[in-house]
Amino acid sequence: MKASFFKTLRTTLLNALWMMLITFPIMVIKVKPRESLVSWRWMNLLWVGIGTFSLSWIWRYLLSRRDKGSKLNAGRGREVLGLLWGKKKIRAVLLAALTLLVIWFPWIVNLYQVGIITSGLMFVILGLGLNIVIGYGGLLHLGYAAFYAMGAYNYALMYLYWGMQFWLALPLGAVSGALFGILIGFPVLRLRGDYLAIVTLAFGEIMRLLLLNLSDFTKGAEGIAQIPRAAFIRALSLQEATNYLFYICAVLVAFSIFIIRRLENSRIGRALEAMREDEIAAQSMGINLTRNKLITFALGAFWAGLAGVILAAKTTYINPGSFTLLESVMILVAVVLGGMGSIPGVILGALLVTLIPEYFRALSDYRMLMFGVVLVIMPIFRPRGIIPKLRKHYTVKEVDCSS
Amino acid sequence: MSDTILDIRNFSMIFGGLHAVNCVNIHIDKCEIVALIGPNGAGKTTLFNCITGLYTPTEGDITVYNSNKKTVRINGLNPNKITELGLARTFQNIRLFNSMTALENVMIGCHTRLKAGILGAILRDGKTRAEEQGVIDTSMGILKKLKLERYANETASNLPYGPQRLLEIARAMATEPQLLLLDEPAAGMNLAETKRLDYIISKIRDEEQITILLIEHDMNLVMSIAERIYVLDYGELIAEGTPAEIKANPAVIKAYLGE
Incomplete structure (x- = not known):
């Protein structure tokens, strides 16, 4: 015990010293060319040292905790939850409570909140869709935003040229997304892993560039504005329209969870x-x-096509800038963060990825930095995501199986 | 020859300049247990890969005689089509679906014998549900036959080595094959496990009427269960016959069995 303590102390000290050395030129020396002065900020060196030392110490502590297997506790919590969820009555009560919460939600918070949560739900749909490709099919797809764009532009363009309604555009957008998926699927059938990722990434960019440059048809970078919101039997105020879209989104999330869960436990899913x-x-x-x-x-x-139509109806304005590689990567992060192949995981991941930047606007400049940190930490502490997938447990009756 | 199940004629497989298998003729009758032996690199697994569609043979014909007397030339067919025709295989280096449970592995084997599509999965109508329950029951039945039922809900990669090999056989059996191709089923097994394998293979043949073609290096196993043996050496067929004949064949002793 004692030996390991000194060993940790030594490595952390070394880490701190090393960090002090490599940050020395930027943290300590400051040249003021105008006054031709060099100021030596020795205090900074101290702070770097203390900071690195404590971070390194915490890191080592967490690693040792992981190795001791503190995962057991988390597993037990999951089991209890699973047990509760397995009981039909409790599940019904929980679902009813959730439904009530969703119905009430727009009335207890303001317009801004409803908008944010709606984006979050849209992202959940996107995440669940990408989860089919990555989590179940194991095909690393980096051009997912192209399908998203497909749905959005489908609605926008069909409205622009033919005055298409939201409710007609919704299924059409989804189906055209699926057809486009098949179309892209053909040329990449033989690819896997990294190669597939590169090609799909290229497809995503091609799609965006096409939208950008076919300006006669798609209005290019200018984008398409004044796309109508979801239609209702009567005209809606902004507040009502926002709430309405929130409800539509909530229902579609429930719908997608229902369908994907069924697909997962079927011949096709297997x-x-x-x-x-x-x-x-x-x-x-x-x-x-x-x-x-x-x-x-x-x-x-x-699902990407579906989410795209909703995006167009939500923002009422779209341009190719909304469907960059960054968008694809964000969806990917949501899936990987939450847990590949795990529906609750992906839902949580998608909500985290969209809501944290919204609620911590002040930190939005550091978003990429945060992603970097998360991408380093996750594979070490939770390699299978925040809520990893549980395998289905089959119980088999012991009667007349062997005949 | 009337009840031949697999007929391979003038079969050659050439990789670039390498004649991996050269002009081989093999035929297998229904309900036989046939072994394919030979030193490493003789072309045994290459032959298997050609039969199951992973490679397309350079020359020759591979013909399958279906249960309803339909003959199909299977050169260059997709592996999944060949599985549908009633050929199933195991792999020399175990290729289970590692993160899935043992039962799920077997359930995947049932894939070709099922019909449910996307719509069925979403609607989950009576027919699909019955089919799904059927899959679970059959798969569990197969696991029980191979005494693997206690691993049913265990992730495949967590199984010990011997049971993993058996699970591969179970998975192959779930495709309801007429001909089962086993690629070194006893590799890495201990004596007791090999003995059990011997029993299981004979049982599969006797009870399920499944013809078996196996590649194996364990001569005790081969000599005790095979009814006929083919010997490959450097891609050439050097001998064919009953175990007794093979044991006495000087060419085989020289090339493989040793003095």
């Missing part, structure tokens, strides 16, 4: 997972790779 695990073995077990990869892309893109 086939997708098998494909992720081992393509050769999956093929030899009779799984048609071509078909299943296209299904994966189509199912993933479907």
Whole structure:
């Protein structure tokens, strides 16, 4: 115990010294060329040393805690929750409470909050969609924003040229997203992993550049403005329209969870997972790779198309700038952060990724820095996401199975 | 020859300048247990990969005779099509779906024999539900047959080595094959496990009427269960016959078995 303490002390001290050394030129020396003066800020060196020392110490402490297996407790909490969720009555009560909360929500908070939460819910739909591609199908897709753009532009352009209604555009946007997914799927059928990521990334950019440069058709960088909000039987005020869209979003999230959960525990869902695990073995077990990869892309893109239409109706203005690579990466971060393949995980991840920057506007300049920190910490402490996927446990009746 | 199940004629597989398998003729009758032996690099696994569609043979014909007497030439068909025709295999280096449970692994094997599509999965109608329950029951039944039921909800990668090999066989059996191709099923198993494997393979053949073609280096196992043996050496078929004949064959002794 004592030996390990001194060892930790030594490494942390070394870390601090090293950090002091490498930050010395920027933290300590300050040259003022106008006065031709060099000021030596020795205090900074001290702060760097103390800061590094304590951070390093905390890091080491957390690592040692991880190695001791403090995960057990978290697992137990999960089990209790699972047990509660498994009881039908409790589940009904919980679901009813959640529904009431959702219905009440717009009445207890202001317009701004409702808007933020609606964006959060939109992101949940996107995350759940990308989760099909990455979490189940195991296909690293970096051009997901292209499908999102597909949905949004579908609605915007169809409104612009034909005066299309929101409620008609919603299913059309989703379906066209899915078709576009299949179209993109064909050329990348043979690719996997890094190569697939590069090609899909390129597709995402191509889509954005097309929208930007086909300015006669898409209005280019200028974007399309005054897209109508979701239609209701009567005209709505801004407040009402915002609440209305929030409800639509909430219902669509519930709908997507319902559908994706069912897909996950089906023949198709299993086939997708098998494909992720081992393509050769999956093929030899009779799984048609071509078909299943296209299904994966189509199912993933479907939800992006849906979310795109909602985005257009929510912001009433879209331009290609909303569908950059950064958007794709944000959705990816939501999925990886929450837990690949885990529906509750992805929901939490998507909400975190959208809501934290909104509520901590002051820190928005440091967003990328935060992502960096999270991407370093996550694989070490929670490699499978905040809420990792649990395998389905099959209980089999012991009666007449062997005959 | 009337009840031949697999017929391989003038089969060659050439990788660049390497003749991995050269002009081989093999035929397997229904309900036989046939072994394929030979030194490392003789082309045994290459032959397996060609039969199951992972490679397309350079020359020759591979023909499968279906249960309803339909003959299909399977050169270059997709592996999933070949599985549908009733051929299933295991892998030399275990290829389980590692993060899925043992039961789920077997359930995936059932894939070709099911029909449920996306719509069925979403609506979860009576037919789909019945099918789904059927899959769980059949898969559990197969696990029980191989005495793997206690691992049913265990993640495949957490299984010990022997059970992992058996699980591969279970998964292959779930595809309802007529011909099961086992690529070194006893590799890495201890004596007791090999003995059990011997029993299981014979049981699969006797009870399920599944024909078996296996590659194996464990000569005790091969000699005790195989009814006929083919010997490959440097891609050439050097001998064919019953275990007794093979044991006495000087060419085989020279190339593989040793003095």
